[in-house]
Amino acid sequence: MELKQQIRINAPRARVFAALNDPVLLQQAIPGCEGLTEGEPGHFEATVAAKVGPLSARFKGNMQVQDLNPPVSYTLVGEGKAGPAGHAKVRASVMLEEDGSGTLLNYVVKADVGGKLGQLGGAIIDRTAQKLAGDFFARFEPLIADPATATADEAGATAVEAAAPGTTRQPTWGVWYFMAAVSLALAAWVLLH
C-alpha cells in the first residue's frame, strides 16, 4: 500500500519538525495510541489500536527514525504485529518545506500488510490509512499551532483526496487565551495612557 499526501500546517517548519519527533506529542496525536515511549533517541515503541474494515487490531511495534536531516526531512521505519489480525511493515518519508509562516508537509508512506489484515484488500487498507492520517493531522496541528498566526479560516489542511472527515477547524483554547490576553493588554495600555 502506498499513500502520498501533502498537508499544510500552520506552524513554522522547525517547530513542526521537532513536534514530529516528540514522543509526548506523538502519543497524543496518533489515533488509538495507547502508549509511546522513546528508548534510544529516535527509537520508539508504541501500541496502537485501530479498526481496519471489520477487523479490530492492536498493533505492538517499534519505529526508528533514520536519515534525520532537520528541519527538512527524515525517514521513519517501523514494524508492528497485531496478534491474530496480522502484521505490518511501514516506511514513511517525510519532507518539510517552508510555506510563508507555515509548513508544507509532504509524506510518502509505504506499507506491507500481512496476515488477515493484508487479505482485506487494498481498497479497505487504503481507506483506513487515509482516515488514520487525516485523524492524526487533525489532532497534531492544534497541538503545535502557533498562537500568533492561527486563525479560524487559515488553519485548514490541504490534503490531496483526503477522505478524512471532521477537519473543520475550531479555534483552540490557546487562541482564546491569546485573544483574552491581547484584549487585556490593550485595555491596560488604554488605561495607562
Add this chain to the structure above:
Amino acid sequence: MENQLKENTQWMGARLERKEDLRLVTGQGKYLADIVLPGMLHAVFVRSEYAHAKILGIDTSAALETPGVVAVLTGDDFKTDVKSMRQPVLLPNLPAVYPEYFALATDKVKYHGDPIAVVIARDKYTAEDAAELVIVDYEELPVILDAEAALEPGAPQVHDDQPGNEMFAMTFTGGATEEEQRQNEAEVEAIFKAADVVVSNRFRVHRTGITPMEPRGVLCEWTMADGLTAWITTQRPHIDRLALIDILDVPGEKVRVIAPRDQGGGFGVKAPFFRENVVIAHAARKLGKPVRWIESRYESLMSVGQERDQVNTMDVAATKDGKLLAVRNRGIANNGTGQTGVYWGFVMPFLGQVEMPNVYTWEKGDVKLRVASTNKACLTPSRAFGHFPTRFAVERSVDMVARRCGLEPSDVRRKNMIPKLPYTTVTGEYYDSGDFLKVWDNLLTNIDLPAFRREQAALREQGRYIGIGFACGAELSGVASELLVPMENQPGYGAATVRVDPRGKVMIYGGDAPGGQGHETTVAQVVASTFGIDPKDSIVTTGDTGATPFGAGTIGARAGSYFVSAVHKACADLKEKITHVLSHDLDIRATVEEFAFINGEVIYLRDPSKKKTFREIVERIIMFPVNLPEGEVGGLEATAFFEAAKPMICFNGDFCIVEVDINTGEFKIKRWVTSEDVGNVINQNIVDGQMHGAIVQGLSNAVYEEFIYNEQGQQMTADFENYKLATAADVPDIELTYASTPCVHTPLGTRGIGEGRPSSVPGALSNAICDALAPFGVEITELPLRPSSLWAKIKAARA
C-alpha cells in the same frame, strides 16, 4: 417405479433420477459436519501468517488459560510423538527429492497458512477465540514465489533438504538412458531445422483449481475396544487408513477410516493424505476424547484446491500442409511447498506432460519437466489433473500451425488425429479403444463451417468480431495399475463385494468414496440390469474400510471403468451360482447364458414356463441350502476385482463460438457444443451432468478464478469476494452430443468419464477468441482470459 420395472428392464442408458438426490435436497444428507459424538472436542488450527519464516517460539500460555480449552499442540509434539509424514505408503515410485515434514510445522513455516499449532476446546467458538491468543514469534526469511526464479542458483531455499528447490525433473521421451534421450533431442532438433512451419510459444497458466462446496474435515475417536475410528472427507479411505497406521504407529486391526456417505465434492482436492488427519488423530488419542476439525472456507482457499500454475515453452514443427511433425516442450511447474501425502504436488505436472501429446500422430517428441518448490501452498489434485496447462498449450499451438498454413484448425486436427486405436503416444501413454474420427466428424455436423466463415466475414465488415474455436482431449478412464503403481504407489484395480439377501435385495460394497458423482445410482442400475431387478432394490455402501474391499479411491474416473466392472463381475459370478442351482432344481442341464434375468424373474429361455422369481431362488440358496448340486454350498455373496488389460481412455471434442467486443475486450460465448465418446452409458443424466460440470469448471478456471500471492507471499484470495467463481449467469447453454464406441476392455463397454474433461475448455475458448481477433493478429498464450488483457492486446495490435 413399478411401471418402470415392467416397461424398462434395461436400466443401462436410462435417465433415472438419482437415488441420492431426495435426501440431499431435503437436508437429510449426512456429511462429516453432521456427525456428532458425545464428549466431542473441537479443534482449530493456528496457521502461519508469513510465507517463509523461522519459528523462534510459540507462546500457548494465554490460550491454555482460556476456560474451555483442553489442549494446545505444536510441532514439537509431532516431531517426537508421531512419525514423519514422509512414509513409503505416501510416496510415489518416482524419483523426486522428498522433503521431510511433520504434521505441524517445525522450525520454520513455508507458506502463508502453514499449520503451526492446534487448539482443542469444548466448543468451536472457544477454540477460535483461544487460537487468536497463541503468540508465535517469527523471524522472517526471504520469500521465493516464482518457479523459474526458484530454480536459479542463489534463490532462497524452501526446504533445507532440497537444495536448488527442484522437487522433481524428468524427460518423458527418447528412452530410459541419458544417451538415448540426448539422441532423441538431436533427432527432434533435426526435424525442427527442416520443417516448413515452426511455432514457438511460452504458455503460462495461472494458479487455479477446484473449490469443492464442502471443505475438509476430520473426526477421530479412540477407544480401548476399537482403537482409532477416523471419519475423513476423503476420496480414498483405504489409503488414508494405511497412512494413519504407519504414521501413528498403530496396529492395523485398530484403525478404521470412514468417508461419510455424503460429501460435497472432491474433484481431487480430497485425494491427498493431509497433515490435519494426523493432527486430529493424535489429539484424539492423547486426550482420550473424540476431536473434530471442520475446515473453514478461509483455510481451504489458503491451503488446498491450488493447481495448474505452469509455464510450458512449446515448439511445434509441421509441414506447410498442416501435418504435425514434432513437439518439443519444456514444462516448469510451481509446486508450492510439496507437503501433501501421495502427490507431493508434482505428480500432477508429471501426468500433465504424459498427457500433453493429446490425440495427434506426432513423429517425435522431446518433453521435459522441472518442478520447483516455492513458498506457496502445495499443489493439490484438481479435476483435469495436471494437464489443464499442457492441453491449453497444445491446442493453441495446433491453431497457430493452422493459421500459418492457411488451413481450418478443425481440418488440421482431423488430419493429425490418431486414425486407429490402440495407440501409444510419444510419451508412452496408451490409448486403448475408441474412434476419434467418428467423434470429430460428429462434432462437425453441428456447424456449417463455410456458412460460419461467410457470416464472420460479413460481420467483420460491420465492425463485429465473432470466432469459432476447437479443441479435443483424450482423458483417463480410470488409472490402470501399470500407471498408478509408479505414479502413486497404489493399485488401480476396482473391487466390489456383492451380497444378495434372502428377500431379493442386493447390497454392494465398494472401497472408493464418492463425492457426489451418483455412484449409488449408477451401480444400482448396473445391478438391476444384471439381475433383472429394480434399482431401488440395490443399496450401495462405500467408503468404510471396516466394511468394504480395498480400493485406491475415487480418482481418475475409476467408477465407470473399474468399480462398475468389478460389480458386474461379482454379479456375474453370482448369476453362475444362481443358474447352477436353478438348473439343478428344475432338473435341466443349462448354462447361465440360457437364462434371462428379467422383470424380477429368472427364466429358462428354451422353455419360459421353467422359471423362478429372483427372490425365490435367492432365498432358497441362502436360507434353505439343502439338495444343492454337487460341490455347491449355500450363500450368495461374491467379491470381485477388476483390472483392465490395458490403460483406458475416453475422448471429447469441443467447439465454441464467441463474439468479442474490440472496444472493451469483453467476450460472450454464443454457443458451446461437445461431441463425446463415453462408451456405453449407464445413467444419461449423470453423464450429462458430468459434462456440464466439467465445462463450467473449465470456464471458471480459465476466465474468473485465480489464486494470487503478493510479493511477500501473502495469499490475497482467501475468500470468495476475491477468488471469483463463475456463476450461472456467466456460463452458456452447453449442447452435448455423443458419438460413443463401447470400450473393449470393460465387461459393460463403459468408460470412466468426467475427470479430465475441463482440460479442453481453455483451448477451445481461447482459440475462438483468437479466431475472432485474427484480423488483429492477437494470439493468446496466457491464462486467465481477462477482458482487460484482451483489450490491451487489441489496442497494441491496432496501434
